[in-house]
Amino acid sequence: MSNSVDLYCDRCRASVARITLYDAGEGEGMWQKEKRLERAGFIGDIIKFGHAAETVSLFESLLRGDYVAADRIDPDFVGFYCDDCNKIYCKNCWDVGPPEFDEGFYDCTYGTCPEGHEQTVDD
Numbered sequence: 001m002s003n004s005v006d007l008y009c010d011r012c013r014a015s016v017a018r019i020t021l022y023d024a025g026e027g028e029g030m031w032q033k034e035k036r037l038e039r040a041g042f043i044g045d046i047i048k049f050g051h052a053a054e055t056v057s058l059f060e061s062l063l064r065g066d067y068v069a070a071d072r073i074d075p076d077f078v079g080f081y082c083d084d085c086n087k088i089y090c091k092n093c094w095d096v097g098p099p100e101f102d103e104g105f106y107d108c109t110y111g112t113c114p115e116g117h118e119q120t121v122d123d
Contacts (some may be wrong), residue, residue: 005063006079009090011114016080016090017041021059043081043091043109043122079121082113089113096121 007016018040037048037055048055054073060069060077067088080088096111099122111121 004054009093010087011089014090016088019062046077048077061080076123082117084117085115
């Protein structure tokens, strides 16, 4: 049975993302045969695979609002979290820059939080 948590911006209370933990065989799409964690929202959807224990640990960290722990597990999955502010912000509160490319291939995207801290929001 899937579990979900909705995250809201610490600044404006808008939706940041919906995080859903799926067991193998749940949901739709080509990845439904595997246990996975899906992030819908922020600047794009992400599907995380990997060791079940790590996936569950990341979900539980987000469920209890422990973004420091979540950031240690997978900083790309929680790109909405500013580690300087220790807050989460929606895509409208972040000033997200253009994608960066290295030799023609996508590298990362930087953003600046409402307090002026720049960091990678997608890698």
